[in-house]
Amino acid sequence: MTLPASSNVALAARDLKHLWHPCTQMHDHERIPMVPIVRGEGAWLIDADGRRYLDGISSWWTNLFGHANPRIAAALAAQAHTLEHVIFAGFTHEPAIELAEELVRISPPGLERVFLADNGSAAIEVALKMSFHYWLNLGHGEKTRFIALSGSYHGETLGALSVSDVALYRKTYAPLLLTPILAPSPDSYEAEPGESPENVATRRLGELRALLERHAHETCAVIVEPLVQCAGGMRMYHPSYLAGLRALCDEFAVHFIADEIAVGFGRTGTLFACEQACPEPGRRAGVTPDFLCLSKGLTGGFLPLSAVLTTHDVYAAFYAEYSAGKAFLHSHSYTGNPLACRVALETLAIFRDEPVLERNRLLAAHLAARLAPLREHPHVADVRQCGMIAAIELVADKAARRPFPTAERRGLRVYLHGLQHGALLRPLGDVVYFMPPYVVTAQEIDQLVDVAIAGIERAVHG
Ligand SMILES: *Cc1c(COP(=O)(O)O)cnc(C)c1O
Numbered sequence: 365m366t367l368p369a370s371s372n373v374a375l376a377a378r379d380l381k382h383l384w385h386p387c388t389q390m391h392d393h394e395r396i397p398m399v400p401i402v403r404g405e406g407a408w409l410i411d412a413d414g415r416r417y418l419d420g421i422s423s424w425w426t427n428l429f430g431h432a433n434p435r436i437a438a439a440l441a442a443q444a445h446t447l448e449h450v451i452f453a454g455f456t457h458e459p460a461i462e463l464a465e466e467l468v469r470i471s472p473p474g475l476e477r478v479f480l481a482d483n484g485s486a487a488i489e490v491a492l493k494m495s496f497h498y499w500l501n502l503g504h505g506e507k508t509r510f511i512a513l514s515g516s517y518h519g520e521t522l523g524a525l526s527v528s529d530v531a532l533y534r535k536t537y538a539p540l541l542l543t544p545i546l547a548p549s550p551d552s553y554e555a556e557p558g559e560s561p562e563n564v565a566t567r568r569l570g571e572l573r574a575l576l577e578r579h580a581h582e583t584c585a586v587i588v589e590p591l592v593q594c595a596g597g598m599r600m601y602h603p604s605y606l607a608g609l610r611a612l613c614d615e616f617a618v619h620f621i622a623d624e625i626a627v628g629f630g631r632t633g634t635l636f637a638c639e640q641a642c643p644e645p646g647r648r649a650g651v652t653p654d655f656l657c658l659s660k661g662l663t664g665g666f667l668p669l670s671a672v673l674t675t676h677d678v679y680a681a682f683y684a685e686y687s688a689g690k691a692f693l694h695s696h697s698y699t700g701n702p703l704a705c706r707v708a709l710e711t712l713a714i715f716r717d718e719p720v721l722e723r724n725r726l727l728a729a730h731l732a733a734r735l736a737p738l739r740e741h742p743h744v745a746d747v748r749q750c751g752m753i754a755a756i757e758l759v760a761d762k763a764a765r766r767p768f769p770t771a772e773r774r775g776l777r778v779y780l781h782g783l784q785h786g787a788l789l790r791p792l793g794d795v796v797y798f799m800p801p802y803v804v805t806a807q808e809i810d811q812l813v814d815v816a817i818a819g820i821e822r823a824v825h826g
Pocket residue numbers: 483484485486488517518519520589594595623624625626627659660
């Protein structure tokens with residue numbers, strides 16, 4: 365019997381012949397079938413054999429308004445027939461101009477300049493280089509270091525990996541990397557007995573202050589993932605940390621880099637997570653970082669694109685006669701790609717035309733209600749949620765919060781159970797999480813949670 369050339373099995377076999385996948389030990393695919401997807405539709409992915417999978421993780425946190433969203437697809441097609449790409453030095457185009465105008469309009473006040481790049485890690489490289497170069501242009505070449513949080517993830521190119529603290533990605537390459545100063549994460553999961561998330565944040569700000577007292581003179585910036593450290597295990601913290609961080613950065617003259625690559629565009633309940641920084645009495649809510657890095661949801665999950673927003677103050681430090689040699693040099697062949705900019709504009713137009721954040725609040729409340737019973741589960745140490753991100757921490761011993769040995773790969777069992785039952789769940793180690801596209805329905809959330817609970821039941825036993 366011969367298989368059709370486009371069946372799951374046939375495509376998987378061809379894939380394994382020449383491709384090399386990210387975040388993967390390819391040997392695993394001797395026993396775990398690769399899943400060839402041929403079509404997407406709303407929150408669903410459809411494989412070559414016609415099986416359907418509910419995309420519980422928005423295809424690595426990128427998709428907002430559904431796969432093959434017809435409105436975004438039409439905008440992309442129209443742009444492709446008009447202008448697909450043009451060099452972005454000396455030349456410009458309306459999609460990039462409009463995108464910059466719109467990003468400045470919707471982002472925290474004070475961010476006025478938009479520098480484009482083409483993926484999340486590249487945006488982090490830009491922010492790190494720009495911060496260092498700003499201080500250099502001001503005559504402070506002694507500032508060469510960065511402060512990052514424990515458990516942080518900012519991407520996997522060498523600069524971005526340097527300020528990341530997830531051992532799985534960092535350890536091997538450590539000899540090649542810059543050495544950041546690590547500040548303890550305000551992660552609420554690490555609260556002392558009886559300590560509130562807000563008190564954890566306050567305690568961690570105290571520790572950050574101590575680091576700044578010793579290192580501010582050599583430090584360019586503090587870089588954080590606002591509210592949720594995603595790749596580090598969906599660890600969440602109290603928004604008061606962001607307000608305190610802004611104040612400390614001002615006091616010690618270091619930049620605040622907000623990496624909202626994963627949490628931006630409505631994920632945490634507000635358009636940007638920085639908006640939730642707790643207001644001091646008499647002040648508006650929210651903080652403005654010196655650099656805001658955006659990517660992932662920026663194009664609704666259609667195309668790679670990233671943006672770094674910054675202030676007039678930063679821009680002005682580079683603005684001089686050519687001969688002064690102060691220009692910011694960081695270029696990619698595809699910087700400002702018109703297709704990606706047009707798709708981003710259409711994504712942002714959906715936020716204007718539809719009550720996205722209101723709808724998300726209802727969906728998030730539904731998800732929270734469905735997950736609540738898991739708190740009683742003997743192998744669940746924590747159920748946490750921030751808007752449209754929810755996570756379940758699986759452990760061997762609940763009282764001691766002792767994790768399962770990593771070699772047991774319990775989370776992988778949940779992943780495999782999900783695939784067998786029509787759901788794409790891709791735990792981070794033993795943290796099972798939900799980060800669905802915003803077009804998911806309450807019924808689809810029920811389905812995801814049911815599959816996850818059955819998968820957890822299977823994974824924690826035996
Ligand atoms: C995904 C991610 C990045 C890196 O983005 P890529 O496009 O994958 O390079 C950086 N920071 C955070 C917080 C992310 O989640």
